[in-house]
Amino acid sequence: MNRFDKFCHKYNHWGISNLMLFIGLGNIVMWVASRFVPSANIVGLFAFHPALVMSGQIWRLFTFIFIPLSDYVFLLLLACYFYFWVGRTLENEWGKLKFNIYYLTGMLATIIYCWIAGAYGVATYLNFSLFFAYATLFPEQRILLFFILPVKVKYIAFAMAGLFVLEIIISLNLLPLIAILNYFIYFRKDVKRLFKRGASYTKGRADFKSAVNQARNRPGYEGHLHKCAKCGITDTKSPNTEFRYCSLCAHYECYCSEHIFTHEHVKNQ
Numbered sequence: 001m002n003r004f005d006k007f008c009h010k011y012n013h014w015g016i017s018n019l020m021l022f023i024g025l026g027n028i029v030m031w032v033a034s035r036f037v038p039s040a041n042i043v044g045l046f047a048f049h050p051a052l053v054m055s056g057q058i059w060r061l062f063t064f065i066f067i068p069l070s071d072y073v074f075l076l077l078l079a080c081y082f083y084f085w086v087g088r089t090l091e092n093e094w095g096k097l098k099f100n101i102y103y104l105t106g107m108l109a110t111i112i113y114c115w116i117a118g119a120y121g122v123a124t125y126l127n128f129s130l131f132f133a134y135a136t137l138f139p140e141q142r143i144l145l146f147f148i149l150p151v152k153v154k155y156i157a158f159a160m161a162g163l164f165v166l167e168i169i170i171s172l173n174l175l176p177l178i179a180i181l182n183y184f185i186y187f188r189k190d191v192k193r194l195f196k197r198g199a200s201y202t203k204g205r206a207d208f209k210s211a212v213n214q215a216r217n218r219p220g221y222e223g224h225l226h227k228c229a230k231c232g233i234t235d236t237k238s239p240n241t242e243f244r245y246c247s248l249c250a251h252y253e254c255y256c257s258e259h260i261f262t263h264e265h266v267k268n269q
Contacts, residue, residue, distance in 0.1 A: 015096030020087030
Protein backbone atom coordinates (compact mmCIF):
# COMPACT_ATOMS: atom_id res chain seq x y z
CA MET A 1 0.00 0.00 0.00
CA ASN A 2 1.54 3.31 -1.10
CA ARG A 3 1.31 6.61 0.77
CA PHE A 4 -1.71 7.80 -1.16
CA ASP A 5 -3.65 4.62 -0.42
CA LYS A 6 -2.65 4.84 3.24
CA PHE A 7 -3.86 8.45 3.37
CA CYS A 8 -7.19 7.54 1.74
CA HIS A 9 -7.64 4.61 4.10
CA LYS A 10 -6.84 6.67 7.18
CA TYR A 11 -9.14 9.56 6.25
CA ASN A 12 -11.80 7.61 4.41
CA HIS A 13 -14.47 9.24 6.58
CA TRP A 14 -13.80 12.52 4.78
CA GLY A 15 -15.28 11.15 1.57
CA ILE A 16 -18.85 11.49 0.34
CA SER A 17 -20.74 8.20 0.27
CA ASN A 18 -22.67 7.28 -2.90
CA LEU A 19 -21.25 10.24 -4.82
CA MET A 20 -22.60 8.98 -8.14
CA LEU A 21 -26.08 8.68 -6.65
CA PHE A 22 -26.12 12.41 -5.93
CA ILE A 23 -24.68 13.21 -9.35
CA GLY A 24 -27.27 10.99 -11.03
CA LEU A 25 -30.11 12.59 -9.10
CA GLY A 26 -28.74 16.00 -10.09
CA ASN A 27 -28.85 14.91 -13.74
CA ILE A 28 -32.48 13.88 -13.40
CA VAL A 29 -33.50 17.08 -11.58
CA MET A 30 -31.82 19.24 -14.22
CA TRP A 31 -33.47 17.25 -17.03
CA VAL A 32 -36.91 17.71 -15.43
CA ALA A 33 -36.26 21.42 -14.92
CA SER A 34 -35.18 21.85 -18.54
CA ARG A 35 -38.46 20.28 -19.67
CA PHE A 36 -40.72 22.32 -17.40
CA VAL A 37 -38.92 25.63 -18.01
CA PRO A 38 -37.46 25.27 -21.54
CA SER A 39 -37.08 29.04 -21.96
CA ALA A 40 -34.67 29.22 -19.01
CA ASN A 41 -31.95 27.27 -20.88
CA ILE A 42 -31.10 25.29 -17.76
CA VAL A 43 -28.26 23.41 -19.40
CA GLY A 44 -26.63 26.61 -20.66
CA LEU A 45 -27.04 28.13 -17.23
CA PHE A 46 -25.06 25.41 -15.45
CA ALA A 47 -22.46 24.31 -18.03
CA PHE A 48 -18.87 25.29 -17.37
CA HIS A 49 -17.45 28.23 -19.31
CA PRO A 50 -14.43 30.21 -18.10
CA ALA A 51 -15.61 33.61 -19.30
CA LEU A 52 -18.91 33.25 -17.43
CA VAL A 53 -17.14 31.99 -14.32
CA MET A 54 -14.92 35.08 -14.40
CA SER A 55 -18.05 37.23 -14.62
CA GLY A 56 -19.19 35.89 -11.25
CA GLN A 57 -21.06 32.67 -12.06
CA ILE A 58 -18.90 30.60 -9.73
CA TRP A 59 -21.42 27.76 -9.51
CA ARG A 60 -20.40 26.63 -13.00
CA LEU A 61 -17.16 25.24 -11.53
CA PHE A 62 -19.06 22.22 -10.22
CA THR A 63 -22.61 22.29 -11.66
CA PHE A 64 -21.42 21.10 -15.07
CA ILE A 65 -21.31 17.55 -13.69
CA PHE A 66 -25.11 17.69 -13.38
CA ILE A 67 -25.70 18.40 -17.06
CA PRO A 68 -28.04 15.56 -18.25
CA LEU A 69 -26.17 12.73 -19.94
CA SER A 70 -28.94 12.40 -22.55
CA ASP A 71 -31.96 14.33 -23.83
CA TYR A 72 -34.02 11.14 -23.84
CA VAL A 73 -35.45 10.14 -20.49
CA PHE A 74 -34.93 6.37 -20.95
CA LEU A 75 -31.29 6.76 -21.95
CA LEU A 76 -30.78 9.27 -19.14
CA LEU A 77 -32.17 6.91 -16.50
CA LEU A 78 -30.15 4.02 -17.94
CA ALA A 79 -26.92 6.06 -17.92
CA CYS A 80 -27.53 7.33 -14.38
CA TYR A 81 -28.16 3.83 -13.09
CA PHE A 82 -25.14 2.44 -14.94
CA TYR A 83 -22.74 5.07 -13.58
CA PHE A 84 -24.23 4.72 -10.10
CA TRP A 85 -23.57 0.98 -10.27
CA VAL A 86 -20.02 1.48 -11.58
CA GLY A 87 -19.33 4.25 -9.05
CA ARG A 88 -20.62 2.20 -6.15
CA THR A 89 -18.43 -0.74 -7.23
CA LEU A 90 -15.34 1.48 -7.39
CA GLU A 91 -16.24 3.06 -4.06
CA ASN A 92 -16.50 -0.38 -2.45
CA GLU A 93 -13.19 -1.39 -4.02
CA TRP A 94 -11.23 1.76 -3.16
CA GLY A 95 -13.09 3.44 -0.34
CA LYS A 96 -15.18 6.58 -0.67
CA LEU A 97 -12.35 9.11 -0.25
CA LYS A 98 -10.15 7.57 -2.96
CA PHE A 99 -13.12 7.40 -5.31
CA ASN A 100 -14.03 11.02 -4.56
CA ILE A 101 -10.47 12.13 -5.34
CA TYR A 102 -10.55 10.12 -8.57
CA TYR A 103 -13.67 11.91 -9.75
CA LEU A 104 -12.42 15.29 -8.50
CA THR A 105 -9.18 14.84 -10.44
CA GLY A 106 -11.17 14.34 -13.62
CA MET A 107 -13.23 17.44 -12.85
CA LEU A 108 -10.12 19.56 -12.34
CA ALA A 109 -8.55 18.27 -15.57
CA THR A 110 -11.73 19.16 -17.47
CA ILE A 111 -11.88 22.63 -15.91
CA ILE A 112 -8.22 23.40 -16.61
CA TYR A 113 -8.45 22.31 -20.25
CA CYS A 114 -11.70 24.20 -20.89
CA TRP A 115 -10.24 27.26 -19.17
CA ILE A 116 -7.19 27.20 -21.44
CA ALA A 117 -9.21 26.42 -24.59
CA GLY A 118 -12.07 28.77 -23.70
CA ALA A 119 -14.57 25.95 -24.28
CA TYR A 120 -17.76 24.75 -22.62
CA GLY A 121 -17.30 21.79 -20.31
CA VAL A 122 -19.64 18.89 -19.49
CA ALA A 123 -19.06 15.64 -17.65
CA THR A 124 -19.69 13.20 -20.51
CA TYR A 125 -16.05 12.19 -20.97
CA LEU A 126 -15.35 12.42 -17.27
CA ASN A 127 -17.97 9.76 -16.61
CA PHE A 128 -16.32 7.51 -19.18
CA SER A 129 -13.25 7.48 -16.95
CA LEU A 130 -15.31 5.59 -14.37
CA PHE A 131 -16.03 2.85 -16.87
CA PHE A 132 -12.36 2.61 -17.89
CA ALA A 133 -11.43 2.22 -14.23
CA TYR A 134 -14.08 -0.47 -13.76
CA ALA A 135 -12.94 -2.32 -16.90
CA THR A 136 -9.33 -2.29 -15.68
CA LEU A 137 -10.22 -3.67 -12.25
CA PHE A 138 -12.79 -6.20 -13.50
CA PRO A 139 -11.88 -6.92 -17.14
CA GLU A 140 -13.59 -10.33 -17.26
CA GLN A 141 -16.92 -9.08 -15.94
CA ARG A 142 -19.71 -9.54 -18.47
CA ILE A 143 -22.51 -7.06 -19.11
CA LEU A 144 -25.48 -7.40 -21.43
CA LEU A 145 -24.88 -5.19 -24.45
CA PHE A 146 -28.24 -3.92 -25.71
CA PHE A 147 -29.75 -6.08 -22.90
CA ILE A 148 -29.09 -9.18 -25.04
CA LEU A 149 -25.45 -9.86 -25.88
CA PRO A 150 -23.11 -10.75 -22.98
CA VAL A 151 -19.78 -9.01 -23.59
CA LYS A 152 -16.72 -8.71 -21.36
CA VAL A 153 -16.21 -5.13 -20.23
CA LYS A 154 -12.58 -5.12 -21.40
CA TYR A 155 -13.73 -5.43 -25.01
CA ILE A 156 -16.20 -2.59 -24.62
CA ALA A 157 -13.45 -0.49 -23.04
CA PHE A 158 -11.13 -1.15 -26.00
CA ALA A 159 -13.92 -0.13 -28.40
CA MET A 160 -14.57 3.06 -26.43
CA ALA A 161 -10.85 3.86 -26.39
CA GLY A 162 -10.81 3.51 -30.17
CA LEU A 163 -13.75 5.90 -30.47
CA PHE A 164 -11.93 8.35 -28.20
CA VAL A 165 -8.90 8.31 -30.46
CA LEU A 166 -11.06 8.66 -33.58
CA GLU A 167 -12.95 11.63 -32.12
CA ILE A 168 -9.71 13.37 -31.12
CA ILE A 169 -8.32 12.91 -34.64
CA ILE A 170 -11.49 14.06 -36.41
CA SER A 171 -12.41 17.01 -34.18
CA LEU A 172 -8.87 17.98 -33.07
CA ASN A 173 -10.38 18.24 -29.59
CA LEU A 174 -8.25 16.98 -26.71
CA LEU A 175 -11.05 17.16 -24.13
CA PRO A 176 -11.88 13.41 -24.36
CA LEU A 177 -8.26 12.62 -23.46
CA ILE A 178 -7.87 15.32 -20.81
CA ALA A 179 -11.14 14.43 -19.10
CA ILE A 180 -9.89 10.89 -18.41
CA LEU A 181 -6.52 12.07 -17.15
CA ASN A 182 -7.53 10.73 -13.75
CA TYR A 183 -7.58 7.23 -15.26
CA PHE A 184 -4.00 7.53 -16.53
CA ILE A 185 -2.88 8.84 -13.13
CA TYR A 186 -4.53 6.06 -11.15
CA PHE A 187 -3.74 3.24 -13.59
CA ARG A 188 -0.42 4.35 -15.05
CA LYS A 189 1.20 1.02 -14.12
CA ASP A 190 -1.59 -0.96 -15.78
CA VAL A 191 -1.37 1.16 -18.94
CA LYS A 192 2.41 0.70 -18.98
CA ARG A 193 2.03 -3.08 -18.62
CA LEU A 194 -0.50 -3.09 -21.46
CA PHE A 195 1.96 -1.46 -23.86
CA LYS A 196 4.75 -3.78 -22.71
CA ARG A 197 2.49 -6.76 -23.24
CA GLY A 198 1.71 -5.55 -26.75
CA ALA A 199 5.40 -5.16 -27.53
CA SER A 200 6.10 -8.62 -26.11
CA TYR A 201 3.28 -10.10 -28.17
CA THR A 202 4.67 -8.50 -31.35
CA LYS A 203 8.16 -9.81 -30.58
CA GLY A 204 6.74 -13.26 -29.90
CA ARG A 205 5.04 -13.34 -33.30
CA ALA A 206 8.28 -12.30 -35.00
CA ASP A 207 10.22 -15.02 -33.15
CA PHE A 208 7.55 -17.56 -34.08
CA LYS A 209 7.79 -16.70 -37.80
CA SER A 210 11.56 -16.85 -37.60
CA ALA A 211 11.39 -20.29 -36.02
CA VAL A 212 9.04 -21.55 -38.75
CA ASN A 213 11.37 -20.28 -41.48
CA GLN A 214 14.33 -21.98 -39.82
CA ALA A 215 12.40 -25.23 -39.65
CA ARG A 216 11.71 -25.09 -43.38
CA ASN A 217 15.43 -24.70 -44.12
CA ARG A 218 16.52 -27.66 -42.03
CA PRO A 219 17.52 -31.04 -43.55
CA GLY A 220 14.65 -33.47 -43.86
CA TYR A 221 12.02 -30.84 -44.56
CA GLU A 222 9.18 -32.53 -46.49
CA GLY A 223 6.71 -29.70 -47.01
CA HIS A 224 5.42 -29.69 -43.45
CA LEU A 225 4.98 -26.53 -41.43
CA HIS A 226 5.63 -28.00 -37.96
CA LYS A 227 7.78 -30.95 -36.91
CA CYS A 228 8.34 -32.12 -33.36
CA ALA A 229 12.04 -32.07 -32.47
CA LYS A 230 11.46 -34.93 -30.00
CA CYS A 231 9.44 -37.56 -31.87
CA GLY A 232 9.61 -36.27 -35.45
CA ILE A 233 5.86 -36.14 -36.03
CA THR A 234 4.75 -33.45 -38.51
CA ASP A 235 1.54 -31.56 -39.16
CA THR A 236 1.27 -33.20 -42.60
CA LYS A 237 1.35 -36.71 -41.14
CA SER A 238 -0.83 -35.80 -38.14
CA PRO A 239 -2.96 -32.72 -39.03
CA ASN A 240 -4.93 -32.91 -35.77
CA THR A 241 -1.87 -32.61 -33.55
CA GLU A 242 -1.14 -29.27 -31.92
CA PHE A 243 2.41 -27.89 -32.08
CA ARG A 244 4.18 -25.28 -29.96
CA TYR A 245 7.57 -23.55 -30.11
CA CYS A 246 9.66 -23.49 -26.96
CA SER A 247 11.15 -20.07 -26.21
CA LEU A 248 13.68 -21.64 -23.80
CA CYS A 249 15.27 -23.77 -26.51
CA ALA A 250 17.90 -22.47 -28.89
CA HIS A 251 16.33 -21.44 -32.18
CA TYR A 252 12.80 -21.92 -30.81
CA GLU A 253 12.55 -25.69 -31.24
CA CYS A 254 9.16 -27.08 -32.24
CA TYR A 255 7.37 -29.78 -30.19
CA CYS A 256 4.06 -31.55 -30.36
CA SER A 257 1.56 -31.17 -27.53
CA GLU A 258 2.82 -34.43 -25.95
CA HIS A 259 6.42 -33.26 -25.65
CA ILE A 260 6.21 -29.48 -25.24
CA PHE A 261 6.31 -29.79 -21.44
CA THR A 262 8.46 -32.93 -21.11
CA HIS A 263 11.44 -32.30 -23.41
CA GLU A 264 14.93 -31.18 -22.39
CA HIS A 265 15.74 -27.67 -23.56
CA VAL A 266 18.20 -27.45 -26.45
CA LYS A 267 21.16 -25.22 -25.70
CA ASN A 268 23.44 -23.37 -28.10
CA GLN A 269 26.38 -25.54 -29.13
